[in-house]
Amino acid sequence: MAAATLLTPARTSPKPGTGPSRPAARAEQRTYVQTLMVLDTSIVVLAVLAGYLTRFGDRDPIGSQIPYVLVAPGLVLAWLVSLKAMRCYDDRVLGYGADEYRRVSTASLRLAGSVAILGYIFDVGVSRGFLAISFAFGTIGLEVARYAARKHLHRARIRGAGWSRRVLVVGDTAHVLELVHTLRREPYAGYHVVGACIPDALLAPVAQRLGDVPVVGSFRGIPEAAAAIGADTVAVTASGELTATRLRRLGWQLEGTGVDLVLAPALTDVAGPRIHTRPVAGLPLIHVEAPEFRGARKLVKGFVDRAAASVALTLLLPLLVVIALAIKLDSRGPVLFRQVRVGQGGEEFGVFKFRTMVVDADALLAELAARNETDGLLFKMRDDPRVTRVGRLLRKWSLDELPQLANVLFGQMSLVGPRPPLPSEVARYDGDVARRLLVKPGMTGLWQVSGRSDLSWEDGIRLDLYYVENWSLAADLTILWKTVGAVLNGRGAY
Structure with missing residues (x-):
């Protein structure tokens, strides 16, 4: 998963010289690997059992060429051997990067292909339904288990514990x-x-x-x-x-x-x-390889953006109406807020948001400048007095950004990309920062899934530049998935 290689901002890291000793680290590594083996074995057994029961019920099929009560345990054993042969427990791939997931899926697919080929060569009619259900449930289960184990390991490492x-x-x-x-x-x-x-x-x-x-x-x-x-x-x-x-x-x-x-x-x-x-x-x-700023993948990204935006606007229309009514009842002023931002190639456009501040928010900005809680070119306050009651809720759940789906539909923005900057920010860009404008800005991005407003200016720029240089469709899907968790968590939204 390309996206598994995407960066996050600095976290608190253990001090040099602290942490587990080498023998303790090796012991933690062995425990982690053994836990993965137990998880994998349990998932494979359950997947094969699900395939057997779904296809045949609780009885072995009468008249079949082979006894499935023996085939099922053999398939479990072969699957575990395949995982071991693909080095799915190698410490060089565990816990980080996409290679671990790739090896797990490859081990499963190779075994499925081998079973199909052997069945054809020896003219053995292995049930395709049994195999399809077993491998589908098993492969998905293995990947989900690896992801859950990795997240647990990551949390432990951030605390200064866990195998490192x-x-x-x-x-x-x-x-x-x-x-x-x-x-x-x-x-x-x-x-x-x-x-x-x-x-x-x-x-x-x-x-x-x-x-x-x-x-x-x-x-x-x-x-x-x-x-x-x-x-x-x-x-x-x-x-x-x-x-x-x-x-x-x-x-x-x-x-x-x-x-x-x-x-x-x-x-x-x-x-x-x-x-x-x-x-x-x-x-x-x-x-x-050079970054890809045009070509077939860019066309696919644009098509997916507009198709997804049109579907989302249709499905979310009732919610948008409710939010508009809440804003209107909460404070005076328009429902939507239109602000000039800079898009791809330095072209300015109007970004749409639900209004979350009082109508004279810009006039009050000068009075609050000394209370800015971030560095760089942005202004951020945790308890900004200009934010309305409804606006605070909308910001917490990022609902104020839903109208930007219209910007995506118009081709001005993408679902995933760098944060859309203000013209005043762009005017003070220097050096490498201007590379953010090589791609369309996004409704969400690495900054959104990595801390949101808690990020420093430098971390936000680094993440945006990383995305510009390394974007991919797989990374976009990963970021969209992580955005759901970031929004539900609500951390860094103010």
Whole structure:
């Protein structure tokens, strides 16, 4: 799932040097894997049982070529073997990224195909209904269970608990600090920095710490440093002293120690589907695909946007009428609020919202400027006195944004995209920020599912730029799904 690689803003991360020791982390990893195995076994058994009972009831079919009371347990065993063969319990894919889900679905589909092919070759009439029900329920159940287990693990990691990798970061000071900052932005990914190794020449100037990261050695004693602090992963970032020969020798030195070697290139905020590795003459070349701003996928996105907007407006019409009446009865002024925003290519348009403030809200803004609770170019207040009673409820559940479905229908916005900026914001854009205007703004986006108004200006911009560079239809579906949870949660809406 491409969207599984999408970023979220910084969370509170455990301090360096704290957290479970390496033996404790390994024990937590084993417990997590064993839990997944129990879940998978239970789901596969229930799925096959559901397929059997749905297709045949509580009796084995009379006159069938094969005894299904024996086929069913065999299918369960084969399914579990297939999951193991696809390395669905490999710690390198568990807990983060789309590869875990992909392996689970691939294991199920390959087994289904193998059963069908074997049945055809040996002319065995295995019930298609039995197989279809079993594999449909089983595959969906496995994916849902993995998702639930992952969410539980993520919450534990954010609290500083749960199975995580203990990482020793190696590189020049600036690159070490950058990598540490990047890993801490996503503590749920499970990379907990416990120390750093830097070049010999820099050991004296930085004393014993690099920021709040303990400096535990130089490039000459990386394996020893990893063993001393109980690291199970060595993450190497950029440094002129770490030549190809030294990296190869480091890999040799780590063989048999149980410590993984990870290379972190100076390439950030690029989603996995855009990255392809190709070995050339023994050198792994990383190919980075250019962002897609036009083409067939863009046409599909536009069609889906307009079709979904038209259906949503039709279904939500009664709710829209009720909201309009509530606004009218609560305070004087129009029901809708139209505000100029900047869309794709810098083109201005009028965005529609239900009015949530008093009619003279703009005139009162100057008086409240000193109480701004965010940085950057936005104004945000948790208890903004300009917001009406009905408006506060509408904002909490994001119902004030439903009229933007009309903007989507008109082709001015997308269901998913960057936050639509004000002209005053765009006038002060500098450098990379203007890339937000390469795509249509969205009703929801990464900012919506990652904290909403609780985000800082920098986090909001980073998330928008990440979406612009890495958008995909799968990511859009993931964001739409997460938007439902963010809206129901109500956190960060004010």
